[in-house]
Amino acid sequence: MSFIKNYIEHQTLNRRNLLLLSAWGLCGAAASSSLIGRQAAAATSPDPKICWSYRDRTNPFWNSIVAGGEAFVRSLGRQSGDLINLINGGSSEKSLSDIQSLLSRYGSGVALAVDPNDMPNCRPVVEAVSHAGAYVSTIWNKTDDLHPWDFGDNYVSHMTWSDVGPSEQTARVLFDAMGGKGGVVHLGGIASNNPAIERQQGFKNALKAYPNIQLLAIQAADWDTQKANQVMSGFLTRYGDAIKGVHCASDTMAYGVIEALRAEGIENMPVVSYDGNPQAIEMIAKGKLLATVFTNAYWAGGITASLAYYAATGAFKPSAEPREHREFYGPTAVITTKDAQEFKTKYIDTNPEYNWKDFWSLAKGPIRYKS
Template identity: 40%
Template sequence: MLSAAVVLTLTVAGCAGNGSGFTDAASGKGGTCDPKQVHLVQSGRGFENPYYVAVDAGARAFAKSVGLQNNYTWIASEGDSSKQLTQIQSLLAKYGRCTVLNVDPNDNSILPAIVTAVQRQNAWLVTQWNKPDGMTPATSSAHWVAHMSVDGVPQGYNTAKALFQAMGGKGNIVALEGILDNVPAQQRFAGLQKALKEFPQVHLLEAQTANWDQTQAQNVTQTFLTKYGDKINGVWSANDAMGLGAIEALKAAGKVGVVKVSSVDGLQQTIDDVKANNVGYVATTRSTGSVQGGFGLAIGYAAAIGKIDPAKEPAEHRAFYLTYQGIVTSQNAGSLPSPTDASGLNFNNIWSVVASPIGN
C-alpha cells in the first residue's frame, strides 16, 4: 500500500510534465480517437476473487461489442497499490492518449496519482468504488470521466436485517470488515450499525478487518470462535469472499449451519449456498461486477472517441451510484443469472445504470 507521502510525491512528479496539475473540468473536451485505435484496460485486484471474474466478463462483453476484443488488457494489482500505479503508468506510456482505463483503486490514497498519470497522457479514466472524500471527476479533471459505486449502506443494512431475522431477532454476532480505507467497507459497516440500532437484542461482540480476503477471513473467524465460542450466533461479512472464509472456519469448528452468515457481492458460490440453505448462509446481494466492468469501459470509450464531452455532462453522470438490486435470499436465489453472464448488458445507453449522484 502506498503511503500518503509516496502518493504525494508521485502526484507532484506527474504534474511536473505539464506544469499545471489537474485541469479545470470545464476546459476539457471529448476525445478524437479513432475507435479502432482505442485500447481498453481493466484494473482490479485479481481473479482469485470471483467478483473480478464477473468484472472481467462485463469488460470483455463491451470490448467485443465494439470490435476491440484484441485491444483489451486485464491487469491485476493483487492488492498492491504501488504495483497498480506502476502497471497503469506502463500501459499509458505504451498506448498513449487513446487508452481507456476502468480502475478499481486498491485504496483511496492512490487515486490522485492515477488521475495525474492519466491526465499527463490525455487518456481516459473511469473509477470504481474508492475515491478520497471531496475529490470528484467534476472538480479534478475532464480526463477522469466518471466514478461509479454502489451505495453500501443499504447493502450492509439489508443483509444484516436478514441475518438478525434468521437468528430470531436476538443473539450475538461478529463482523468481518473490508479494507478500512475503502469507501464501500465503511458504508457497509454503517449499514450494519444502522440495523443493530433496530434490533436491540442483537449484540456485536467484535469487528475486525479481513481485507476482503477469504483466507484472512477464515483465520479471523477461527480467532473469534476460539475467543467467544458458543456465544456467537451470527457472522456479518462486508463481502462474499470473507463470508465464504467464515463458512470454512465454521465447518472446521463443527458449527456450520448453527451459526448464520450474511454478506455482500453476489458471488456464484454464495448464491448457491443461500439457495441450498444447508450451511447457514442466509443472504447476499445481487452482483454488480459485470455491469461495472462493461459500463465503466463503455463510458470511458464514449469520451475517448468524442461521443460525449465529460465536461458538459451533468453531475450525476460524473459520480454516481448504480441502481440498487436488492438482496438474495433462498426465495429468489434460484432465479438469478450467473454473475459472469454479461449477455443481457445493453451498451446503447451508457447512462442507463445511473441511479443517483454521489455527493462528494
C-alpha cells in the same frame, strides 16, 4: 461446499499466476517518472487501448467485472484478449506504477477503467491519466474531495454503490434469523476502502434496532478468503458458543468464515455477505448462506470501460454531461433464499445482454456526500 476448500487452497497460487498477466507491471516502471509534472493536451483517439486495472481475477467479483469489460470489447468487434489487464494484487503502489507504465507507452491513446484499490490512490491515478491526456473512469474508491468535473474531460466518471442501506438490510435478515438475540461478529474489508466503511456502518445501523443482539467483535479481513478463515477461527476460539451469527462485508470472506465454522463442526450458523457472486447465489439457493447483495459487477465492468472508451474516441464529451452522469451509484439488490433460484436463472446462469452505449441505464442517481 467443496468449492470453498478448493478456493482457499488455490487462491494464493492462482493470484501469483494472474499477477504474471499484468502486462505492464513487469516492465517500463522506470519510464513512468517522465509523466509526472507533464500536462498533455486533451485529445481523442480513434482506436484507444482499453484497459481494466483491478485487484485479482481469482476473486469472483473482479472476475465478473472483467468479464463485463471483455463483453464490451467484443461489442466493438474485437477479441476479449484485446482488453489489457493490469492486476495489482491489492497493492496501491503497484496499481499506480502499472498505470504510469501503460501511459508511458501509449500516452493519450488509453481508455482506462480502474478501481484504485483504496481512496488515497485515486488522486495520483487520475492526475497521471490527466497529465498524459488519456481518459479514465473509476469505481468504488476515491476521496470525497476528488471529482471528475475538476479534470475536464479526462476524468470521465466515477461509480460507486450506496452500501449502507443494503448492508443494513442483510444485517436485519441475519438478526431476525438469530431470533433477535445473541452474539454477532462482523468481518470487514480494507479499512480505507469506501465499501468497507459503508458496509460496516450499515451493520451498526441495524444493531440500533435490535437491543438484544450483542456485538462481540469487528475485525478487518481485507476482502481475503484465507484471512477471513483465520479471523473467524480466532473468533471461535475467543467467543465460542456465544457467536450466533456472522455478518461479512463480502462473499469471498464469507467462504472463509463458512470453512472455519465447518472445521469446528458448525453447519447451521446464519451468515450473510455482500457482492452477489455466482457461488454465493448458489449457496443461498441451497440454504448454505442466508443473504447477499448483488451489485451487477458484469454490467459495471462493461459500462465503466465503455464510458472511458467512448470519451477517448470523442463519441461524447464528459464535460457537457450533467454531474449525475459523472458521479453515480450502481445498482444493488438484496438476495435471500426466497428469490435466489429465480435470480440465479436470470443473472448467473447467463449474462443479460446490455447496450453498452446506454451508459446510465442502471445508474441509481448521483452520489451523495455527508456534509
